[in-house]
Amino acid sequence: MERTAPDREDVARIYRRPLLELVFAAAEVHRRHHDPRAMQCSTLLSIKTGACAEDCGYCSQSGHHATDLESEKLMPVDEVVRAARVAREQGADRFCMGAAWRGPRDGRSFDQVLAMVREVKDLGLETCATLGMLEPHQAQALRHSGLDFYNHNLDTSPEYYPQVVSTRSFQDRLQTLASVREAGMKVCCGGILGMGESEEDRIGLLHELARQDPQPESVPINCLVPVAGTPLADAPPLAWDQLLRAVASARILIPQTQLRLSAGRTSMSEELQALCFLAGANSVFLGDRLLTTPNPEHSDDLALFHKLGLQVGHAVEV
Ligand code: SAM
Ligand code: DTB
Ligand code: SF4
Numbered sequence: 519m520e521r522t523a524p525d526r527e528d529v530a531r532i533y534r535r536p537l538l539e540l541v542f543a544a545a546e547v548h549r550r551h552h553d554p555r556a557m558q559c560s561t562l563l564s565i566k567t568g569a570c571a572e573d574c575g576y577c578s579q580s581g582h583h584a585t586d587l588e589s590e591k592l593m594p595v596d597e598v599v600r601a602a603r604v605a606r607e608q609g610a611d612r613f614c615m616g617a618a619w620r621g622p623r624d625g626r627s628f629d630q631v632l633a634m635v636r637e638v639k640d641l642g643l644e645t646c647a648t649l650g651m652l653e654p655h656q657a658q659a660l661r662h663s664g665l666d667f668y669n670h671n672l673d674t675s676p677e678y679y680p681q682v683v684s685t686r687s688f689q690d691r692l693q694t695l696a697s698v699r700e701a702g703m704k705v706c707c708g709g710i711l712g713m714g715e716s717e718e719d720r721i722g723l724l725h726e727l728a729r730q731d732p733q734p735e736s737v738p739i740n741c742l743v744p745v746a747g748t749p750l751a752d753a754p755p756l757a758w759d760q761l762l763r764a765v766a767s768a769r770i771l772i773p774q775t776q777l778r779l780s781a782g783r784t785s786m787s788e789e790l791q792a793l794c795f796l797a798g799a800n801s802v803f804l805g806d807r808l809l810t811t812p813n814p815e816h817s818d819d820l821a822l823f824h825k826l827g828l829q830v831g832h833a834v835e836v
Contacts, residue, residue, distance in 0.1 A: 523729040530721045531769045538789060541797045544766035548798035552772045555826045558776050558801035559611040560646065561605035564699050564809040565634065566592045566627075570618035572650070574673075575682045575749040576713055576742055578810045579646055587810055588810050592617070595633045600765040602638045608816055609804060609830040612770040614646035614669060614706075616809045620685070621651035621694075627726035628656065632663040639664035646706060646736075651694045657701035667736060669706040675722025678715045682750075695730070705730070708738035708780065710757030711764055720764055728771035737765070737768055737775045741782025743811045761813070762797055769798025776801045783814050788822055795826060804830070 524532075532540070535677055568589030573582040602613045617632060622628040631649065639645050647660060648669035656725060660668065663769060672691055679688040698705055708729070709723045744751050768777055778801035779786075779794050786794075793808065806815050814822075823830060 524725065525714075526721065529725040529728065529749075529767065529771065530718075532770055533717070533721050533724065533763050537763065540763060540765075540766045541793065544769040544797045547770050547773050548800065550584065552800055554800075554808040554827050555827060556800060556822055557830055558612070558778075558796075559610045559804040559830050560614050560644075560778070560801065561608070561805040562616060562803055562808050562813075563593075563598060563601050563605075564590075564618070565631070566590065566617040566619065567599055567810060568618055571620045572641075572685045573683060574766045576710055576745070576747040577748065580748070583748045586746055590628050592630055595630060595637060598634045598709045600732075602641055602643060605805060606641055606643055610643070610645055610666070611831060612644035613641075614648065614667075614699045616648045616669075617650070619650040621653070622649045622656055624656070625780050628659070629792075632659060635660060635663040635665045641668075649708075651690060652697050654697045654700060657697040657703065660705050661701040663667055665703055667704045667706045669736075669738070670694050670698065671708050671738065671740075672723060672726050673708070673709045674713060674715050675719040675721060676726065678719040682713055700730075704735040705723070705732075706736035706738060707734040708740065708778070710742050710781070711739040711761060712742040712753060712782070713750055713752045717729075717760065720760065724764065724767050724771060727768070728755075733772045734775055736778065737772055738778040738780035738801075739765055739768060739799070740780040741785070743781050743784075743808070745811065758786075761786075761790070765794045765799050766797035778802060781808055781811070781813075784812055788825075791822065792826055795828065 568579045568587045569581045570579045578585045578587045604781045632745035644666045779799040
């Protein structure tokens with residue numbers, strides 16, 4: 519079916535609907551496009567940690583901020599494969615490798631990442647990587663090594679972006695996303711809420727995500743995990759209904775996507791997570807660590823999914 523890209527006013531109208539109407543409409547869209555019992559589960563691993571050249575205001579790994587994080591160089595391939603095997607045993611269907619780089623440099627370290635991708639793919643897992651900005655030939659090389667998804671977030675509205683990051687632009691992000699598409703990979707692209715942005719910025723982010731053509735196959739909605747020493751350590755916490763509005767709006771605007779309730783779940787009640795799943799979130803990070811910060815305990819997540827009648831595994835499209 520032909521889809522016309524929504525304009526920003528359309529997005530605002532959806533976002534500002536009476537909350538329960540919005541959630542109900544999103545739940546209907548969810549059921550039309552997905553098996554509502556299926557929960558897609560990705561596990562993250564930080565393959566290279568800290569000392570990043572970028573100055574993202576939210577991030578524990580930026581070399582510009584004085585955080586307590588210990589930097590670590592690129593992990594050996596066999597350790598990554600071991601972690602991926604554990605993730606698979608715990609129920610993950612996708613393994614996402616994250617590096618604190620502005621972008622990969624060609625040579626030994628990038629070849630090492632390509633080897634990781636090949637070996638994780640050989641375990642039968644879907645593969646995802648998030649390595650910063652890519653040149654077109656790097657995107658091609660990742661694709662040829664078996665990378666299914668590339669994660670590259672737009673993070674916030676184009677207007678608010680320069681308040682959060684100064685070492686690159688919103689346009690740089692779009693350019694890498696274009697290279698990822700051109701190479702034939704699936705796109706995982708979302709953002710962070712709770713960085714002191716306005717409601718209008720959240721609407722702007724959703725608009726930018728929804729107007730991509732094709733739309734991202736995977737959309738992570740992160741809530742800021744405040745990290746001491748970063749410029750956003752004291753950002754005011756996001757109101758729960760704003761998160762729910764963003765999730766429900768994303769489901770309506772990007773109906774086919776795997777919508778991930780991503781970072782920040784340790785600060786959410788089970789009830790709020792359940793509302794987000796009702797409103798169309800059908801994916802999470804599974805495992806008790808994100809990249810550098812905690813995630814809910816594996817056993818607590820499985821208990822929650824059991825309570826809600828959700829099944830861990832591939833979110834099958836119906
Ligand atoms: N360096 C690469 C990049 O920035 O594209 C990849 C790794 S980076 C840590 C991946 C994403 O994690 C960011 O785009 C951001 O959306 C998310 N993220 C980082 N720190 C976060 C935090 N404290 N809270 C929530 N999300 C965060
Ligand atoms: C995404 O959108 N969220 C993940 C993943 N993509 C790479 C990262 C969350 C990071 C949270 C902060 C941390 O653990 O360092
Ligand atoms: Fe570096 Fe990515 Fe963190 Fe930004 S979000 S400082 S690019 S690791």
